Amino acid sequence: MGGETRGNTRLVVRRLLFRLVLGLGTLIAASLLIFLCTELLPGDVAAAILGREATPETVAALHRSLDLDRPLAVRYLAWLGGVARGDLGQSLVNHRAIAESLWPRFTHTLLLAGATSLVAMPFALLAGYAGALWPGGWFDRLNSGIAVFSLSVPEFFTGYLLILIFAVKLHILPALAAVREDMTLGQKIPFLILPAATLTIVIFAHLFRMTRIALLDLLDAPYCEMAVLKGLPRGRIILSHVLPNAVAPLAYVVTLNLAHLVLGVIVVETIFGYPGLGQWMVDAVGKRDIPAIQAAGLVFAAVFVILNMVADCCVLLGNPRLGRS
Amino acid sequence: MRRGGIVAAILLGAVLLACVIGPVLLPVDPDAILGPAWQPRSAAHVLGLDNLGRDMLARLLVGGRTSIGLALGATSLSFMLGIGAGFAAALAGGWVDHLLTRAFEILLAMPTLIFVLIILSVLGPSAATIILTLAVIDSTRVYRLARLLARDVLAQEYALQARLRGEGIPWMIGREILPNVARPLSAEAGLRFSFVFLLIAALAYLGLGLPPPLSDWGSMVRDNAPAIGLGNPAALYPAAAIALIAACVHAILDRLSFSERRRA
Numbered sequence: 001m002g003g004e005t006r007g008n009t010r011l012v013v014r015r016l017l018f019r020l021v022l023g024l025g026t027l028i029a030a031s032l033l034i035f036l037c038t039e040l041l042p043g044d045v046a047a048a049i050l051g052r053e054a055t056p057e058t059v060a061a062l063h064r065s066l067d068l069d070r071p072l073a074v075r076y077l078a079w080l081g082g083v084a085r086g087d088l089g090q091s092l093v094n095h096r097a098i099a100e101s102l103w104p105r106f107t108h109t110l111l112l113a114g115a116t117s118l119v120a121m122p123f124a125l126l127a128g129y130a131g132a133l134w135p136g137g138w139f140d141r142l143n144s145g146i147a148v149f150s151l152s153v154p155e156f157f158t159g160y161l162l163i164l165i166f167a168v169k170l171h172i173l174p175a176l177a178a179v180r181e182d183m184t185l186g187q188k189i190p191f192l193i194l195p196a197a198t199l200t201i202v203i204f205a206h207l208f209r210m211t212r213i214a215l216l217d218l219l220d221a222p223y224c225e226m227a228v229l230k231g232l233p234r235g236r237i238i239l240s241h242v243l244p245n246a247v248a249p250l251a252y253v254v255t256l257n258l259a260h261l262v263l264g265v266i267v268v269e270t271i272f273g274y275p276g277l278g279q280w281m282v283d284a285v286g287k288r289d290i291p292a293i294q295a296a297g298l299v300f301a302a303v304f305v306i307l308n309m310v311a312d313c314c315v316l317l318g319n320p321r322l323g324r325s
Numbered sequence: 326m327r328r329g330g331i332v333a334a335i336l337l338g339a340v341l342l343a344c345v346i347g348p349v350l351l352p353v354d355p356d357a358i359l360g361p362a363w364q365p366r367s368a369a370h371v372l373g374l375d376n377l378g379r380d381m382l383a384r385l386l387v388g389g390r391t392s393i394g395l396a397l398g399a400t401s402l403s404f405m406l407g408i409g410a411g412f413a414a415a416l417a418g419g420w421v422d423h424l425l426t427r428a429f430e431i432l433l434a435m436p437t438l439i440f441v442l443i444i445l446s447v448l449g450p451s452a453a454t455i456i457l458t459l460a461v462i463d464s465t466r467v468y469r470l471a472r473l474l475a476r477d478v479l480a481q482e483y484a485l486q487a488r489l490r491g492e493g494i495p496w497m498i499g500r501e502i503l504p505n506v507a508r509p510l511s512a513e514a515g516l517r518f519s520f521v522f523l524l525i526a527a528l529a530y531l532g533l534g535l536p537p538p539l540s541d542w543g544s545m546v547r548d549n550a551p552a553i554g555l556g557n558p559a560a561l562y563p564a565a566a567i568a569l570i571a572a573c574v575h576a577i578l579d580r581l582s583f584s585e586r587r588r589a
Contacts, residue, residue: 026431026434026435029431029434029435030434030435033435033440034440034443037440037443037444037447038447148572148575148576148579149572151571151575152519152523152568152571152572152574152575153568153571153572154523154526154527154530154564154567154568154571155527156527156530156546156550156560156564157561157564157565157567157568160546160550160553160558160560160561160564161561163553163554164553164556164558164561167554168553168554168555168556169556175553175554259436263436263437263438263439266438266442266531267527267530267531270530270531271550281442282442282531282532284446285442285446285531285532285533286532288446290446290447293442293443293446293447294443297439297440297442297443300436300439301435301436301439301440304435304436304439305434305435308434
């Protein structure tokens, strides 16, 4: 027994390390792809970026600021080294350091994502729990209906509808999420409600469906059949037999949906004019500020890849038997 | 739920038809300026006027063509790429399979929206770049499914027998693999279409839609959004049209998977 457990632990550790290395590799691949995107441009990158405003002087200036005269590999390594030191380059528009304006925006995005998770996660997990408890019941069908709605309806429909109802008609919430850095958390909350509600509807479908399926799958396990035969009520079975085993799958569901949440933020921030990283990136897209777009893209990609990695690690840690197969 | 699928199919068909024959149905020039911006609904203009004073309904009908056309184009191309590569990997096996799978896995691990945003802001949005970018990025999902399905088929006895008979690649794909994977792949096609359709709408909303004078539903939401603050719901019409199409596709897919399960 002892030897087997130790061997098992070693296997899990090895799998975890493998997953971490894989995640690191994915991060590097992502950074490389983001960097190479500028190379997609035909002909001279600087001239293509500037378009109609290209004069010999502006092209030469852009060449200097993008470091285009050095070979590609050197430029990539220099960029990556800068990123590692926290230097994300210079904006093409206002020539200021990108990192300075990016990080405050990113904390706002994290605030919105965090606020949304606080509301959405318990709600969706409970709905999934109820769905597994009474599959096909009216509450389950209601939530399935909401899930289909949330899968099909674009964020901007929900967002503008909420603005129209709660801000324009009822005047109880602000239409624009004009959050400023010098506000206290309490002052920020009214501005967070509508964006967070929109995001909640965006991620509800996946959270609810994945929770429900994870719990229903576990209910099919032999030990749950045994509990049924013992005569335990279904709610008790889920609480004491399913949930302890559901920690890993549920942690997976939650982290995976956090990753989707961070991407959903881009559109929702634009709807409400919320000063987060998503809106900042869309702003940069509008101005074709390529270094800024790359920096924001890298931060989003890193969050996405890391959360996916954490999700996989949760599964590995929660179910050591996976290590053996 | 079951009747919902049929209703959805009829609705979807009606919307598509309306977009195709739109000008016959509604003889209003979608580019003509007919009054002040955001004029409310009236008998003459059922959905009111848009941000430039053009008829909203006429623009919806024309915009639908671009939105649906772009999504159809991207989905078809992504299926050609994904199925081609997936079948090739399954048939070839060995290092070809390994290499292709690794390459697609790396793309699959990337957040789609971020990459499309970066690529399109570098290349500039046009019908060709939008379709090509989305097709390449979305083909990763198609590849994964096509490869798995083809591998399953190739492991069956009838496929082994065909191989031993010395059948060539066209026969293996056309007569052995495709007939057996057509159903799951077409269900996936519906799902991919609605995903790509919503993504194109989101991109256009974020400012990466087709340049004017062309317009699609996502850009229409963007252009008419400022009126929301004035209590004018103009932006909600194109948004609702987007939701309607996606919801219909989802409902039809639900219906199909339901009848599939019953058959099983």
